[in-house]
Amino acid sequence: MVSQTPRLAVAGIEKGFPGIKALDGVSFDVRPGEVHGLLGENGAGKSTMLNVLSGVLKANAGEIRVDGQRLDLHRPGDARAAGIAMIHQELQHIPALTVAQNLYLGRPLKAAGGLLVARRAQEARAREILADLDPTIDPARPIHELKVAQQQIVEIARALLYEAKIIAMDEPTSSLTPSEFESLAALIERLRQEGVSIIYVSHKMDEVFRVCQRATILRDGRFIATVDLAETSEAEVVSRMVGRDIQHERHVSHATATPALRVESLGDGRMIRDASFTLHRGEVLGLAGLVGSGRTELLRLVAGIDRARSGRIQVNGQAHTFRSPREAIAAGIGLVPEERKKDGIVRDRSVASNIALPSMRRFSRMGLIRRRVLRQEATDLMQQMNLRPPNVDRAIGQFSGGNQQKAIIGRWLAADVDILLFDEPTRGIDIGAKSEIYDLIEKLAAQGKAILVVSSELPEILRLSDRVMVMREGQIAATLAGAEITEANIAAHAIPQSKRRGRSLAAEPA
Structure with a gap:
């Protein structure tokens, strides 16, 4: 049973920057053994609050208490000493170092004499910590060779190594598949049962309701409410986050019979094999599949980023062989990439x-x-x-x-392209902005734009699409329309035959 005595108590926290009051008297508490959501749109003050708690920023006013003891946080080391650990969305590690070296980054174990690092002792202790989290992780292995989900487990291991009582997780599943989230959720529940308090920041409401017991909602730097999630609906939480009701409108088709893009037997000689489909004016065509199925690779071929080795592309009836993105843009194709910060903008x-x-x-x-x-x-x-x-x-x-x-x-409206390729259009975007992006896609389709959307979120695919293509192992396994478009059908076509035996389709990512 969760104790009612606060593990963490935050009272009247204020933090300002020139021209901006990022936090304005925020107060909330987190109990021992509780997973506590910290929710709000981008700009609500969540990241600033986490930076104050982790000692990166100094609050202008207010107080922070851990187990009743008031803290004076001047630097990250002060937060760590008080038992507060932070797991950032951008994982904090040095790729070339081993798992053990990353665990002890900045605080290595020293051999006798204090001059040399005790690598064997570090690896042995790392193996003990990881045995309870993921025993398949080898402490001597370079961390860059691990999957993102395993790298995140290493971050959690580092927090436990320093006996953290409070772990703050900032968008921990932004790069995880649904099945990897299930593993993380199970780990979070184990930590909770052991009395560790977790602050969980996410834009994904299904995750928040799955792992959190309570949540504090911020808006424009101000405290709005702390709610018991077992007694609160998702619609109510979202309404408090954005200050208005979000209308979850159903998709209205604007698809025509006029082809805008024809792809015939397209291949890249590596992943993509014999891909053929037609995208019509006014149509939103969803593209689903497991991570690694070739969705992004197919978009890169159509956008001219990668060179096709076979097949052909027709835009408005004219054949093209794209040798560069410039040629695809000239033909009227624009790509909204998955890695927005890396590939989409000049910061x-x-x-x-x-x-x-x-x-x-x-x-x-x-x-x-x-x-x-x-x-x-x-x-x-x-x-x-x-x-x-x-x-x-x-x-x-x-x-x-x-x-x-x-x-x-x-950018693509200014360039007046006819065909828009969206790769994970709402990844890392808050729920209010997500609704606005959906509305934009609908409006573009109504204007006659042809739209291809890749998404790992099945509700998003179902919300936006006229038809859904499902990719499996570099090929288009099925194209679904009308009543055929269901989560179960998409999952059934997405999972390779060799992986289907003994598995529940509903549990697999799509």
Whole structure:
């Protein structure tokens, strides 16, 4: 049974930056052996709160207590000494070092004499810690060779190594498959049963309701409520997060009979084999499948990023052989990539500059950029998409993921492409921005754009798609339409025959 005595008590925390009050009197508590959600849209103050708790930022006012003892946090080491550990969305490790070396990063065990690192002792202790979490992880193995889910387990092991009483997890499943989430959820439950308190930050409401007992909701840096999730609906939580009711509208088809894109027997000589499909104007075509099934690789071929070794592509009836993304863009194809920060934006450039990237000639004359024209078009586009804050001159890296995604979509509207490829369009985006992205996709389809959407979230595929293609081992295994589009059907086609025996289809990722 969960104790009612707070393991962590946060009272009246305030934190400001020039022109911004990121936290405005936030108070909440976390009990021993509790998984406590910290929820809110991007910009609500969640990351700032975690940075205050982990000693990265110093609060301007308020107090933090652990087991009744008031803390004075000046640096991360103070938080660690108090039993607070932070697991960041961007995992903190050095790829070339071993698992054991990463576990002891910054605090190595020393051999007799204190000059040399006791590597064998480190590996032995690491093996003891990992035995309870994932005994298949070899402490002597370079950490970059592990799966992302295993790298995350190493982060949890580091927290336990330093006897953390409170572990804060920031978007821990952003790079995990559904089956890997199940493993993480089981591990979180074990830690909870052992009395460890966990602060869980996620935009995925199904996960929050699955692993958390209570949740604190922030909006615009202010405390809104702490709720018992067993007695609260998802709709109520979302409404409190965004300050309004989110309308979960059903998909309305705008598909026509006019082909925009034909792909015939496309292959890359490695992963993709004999892929053929047709995408129509006004259609949203979903692309589902297991991670590693070839979904992203297929989009890269169509977008001209990778060279096709066989087959052909037709755009509006004209055959193309794309040798570069530039040629695909010229044909009217735009890609919204999965790795937004890595492949989609130039972080230090303005929103307006990022929008202009594929169509710079439109905004230049005699080699000079017409900045006024560019700024005006970017402003008009971002007003339509509700960019927040509405400042197209601001560096795009300073915006939330949802607003960055709006700018990338705006880029292709400025380039006037006819075919849009979305790869995981709402990954890492809060629930309010996710609803806005869905609305944008629907509006683009209504305008006659042809849209291909890759998503690992089955509810998203079902919400958006007119038809659904399912990939399996580099091939299109099935194309579903109408009543055929169900989670069970998608899973049945996504799982290779060799993996089906003894497995529940509903438990497999798609």
